[in-house]
Amino acid sequence: MLTLKSALICTSLLAALAGCATLPSPSSTAGNTPEAATDTDSVAQATPFDYSDYADLLSTFVDDEGMVNYPGLQVNAERLKAFNATLGEVSSSQFDAWSEAEQIAFLTNAYNAFTLESIIDQQPIKSSIRDIPGVWRGRQFRVAGQLKTLDNIEHQTLRPNYNEPRIHAALNCSAISCPVLRTEPYTGEQLDAQLEEQVQRWVDSPEGLQIDREANRVMISQIFDWFGEDWIADYAVAEGEGFAGNEKQRATLNFISQYATEGDRTYLQQGDYSVSYINYNWDLNIQPR
Numbered sequence: 001m002l003t004l005k006s007a008l009i010c011t012s013l014l015a016a017l018a019g020c021a022t023l024p025s026p027s028s029t030a031g032n033t034p035e036a037a038t039d040t041d042s043v044a045q046a047t048p049f050d051y052s053d054y055a056d057l058l059s060t061f062v063d064d065e066g067m068v069n070y071p072g073l074q075v076n077a078e079r080l081k082a083f084n085a086t087l088g089e090v091s092s093s094q095f096d097a098w099s100e101a102e103q104i105a106f107l108t109n110a111y112n113a114f115t116l117e118s119i120i121d122q123q124p125i126k127s128s129i130r131d132i133p134g135v136w137r138g139r140q141f142r143v144a145g146q147l148k149t150l151d152n153i154e155h156q157t158l159r160p161n162y163n164e165p166r167i168h169a170a171l172n173c174s175a176i177s178c179p180v181l182r183t184e185p186y187t188g189e190q191l192d193a194q195l196e197e198q199v200q201r202w203v204d205s206p207e208g209l210q211i212d213r214e215a216n217r218v219m220i221s222q223i224f225d226w227f228g229e230d231w232i233a234d235y236a237v238a239e240g241e242g243f244a245g246n247e248k249q250r251a252t253l254n255f256i257s258q259y260a261t262e263g264d265r266t267y268l269q270q271g272d273y274s275v276s277y278i279n280y281n282w283d284l285n286i287q288p289r
Contacts, residue, residue, distance in 0.1 A: 048189070049098075049102070050086075051187065054113060058181075060076075063287060065180065066181045066182070068116070069287045070287075074120040077120050081117060084114060084141065087106075087142070087144070088145070091145050092146070100162060101189075102188030104167065105186035107153055107157060109185050109186055110141070110143045111154060112171065115150060115173065115174055118139060118150075119132075128283055129173060129284065163233060165234070168223050170186060177207045177278070177280045178285070179201070180202075181285065182198070202221070203259040204259075209221075209256055213267065217273055217275075217276065218275050219277065220252060221277070222279075222280045235252070235254040235255045236251050243268060243269060244273055253275070257269060
């Protein structure tokens with residue numbers, strides 16, 4: 001027979017148990033709140049970067065030949081710097097959520113935009129980027145939550161982390177001999193087509209490839225000398241199996257031949273010529289006044 005005290009205790013326990021039965025389980029609570037928030041965050045992180053402001057600047061101050069109206073851009077410096085500041089607001093987690101193509105496009109645009117800022121920050125504007133002290137290794141910019149120099153973006157990030165040698169046709173160093181600056185940003189969706197067009201334009205230009213059949217000589221951009229090892233993984237050709245020169249020259253010529261005319265491709269493949277590099281013109285890619 002229960003005492004009054006025991007009855008009260010039992011009643012309290014039953015009430016507590018009944019109350020617990022009405023509470024949502026930890027798993028159902030997690031499903032309704034944290035997971036939904038995580039899904040939202042993932043969508044936000046994976047959203048492609050908005051280049052509309054940069055696109056407007058490029059279409060306004062860069063012509064179809066890749067020449068830049070630096071004085072005009074200098075007058076509009078705050079617009080460029082405001083866009084560049086947004087590159088630093090991207091978090092590392094947002095960057096990591098993007099596809100490889102989106103990451104390459106983002107870093108390439110950052111390199112080119114920071115280079116433009118470095119040029120217009122000079123008073124007066126220098127005749128060559130090489131006249132700016134520390135432009136590649138000293139000056140830092142915030143990109144995807146990190147401080148990086150131009151050299152760091154190119155040589156410690158893009159080149160080692162992505163097997164994509166076509167970036168050398170997209171990175172613009174503001175020099176005449178550099179592959180041209182596009183009048184539009186690179187995007188993840190269009191990256192492959194944009195890089196193909198950049199390489200084709202580069203190879204078709206006298207800054208990319210020169211063939212002198214009378215002298216039996218082939219000359220290629222010095223970029224293929226400085227960074228020729230980037231092509232070896234995918235375009236290596238064993239000695240004696242076509243193309244001329246050393247290992248990196250054969251690899252880069254194999255790559256170049258994919259974009260050459262049929263006649264030039266046949267000439268390059270037979271390998272009976274000397275290989276040299278075109279003198280690099282570091283004059284600023286500034287529009288003539």
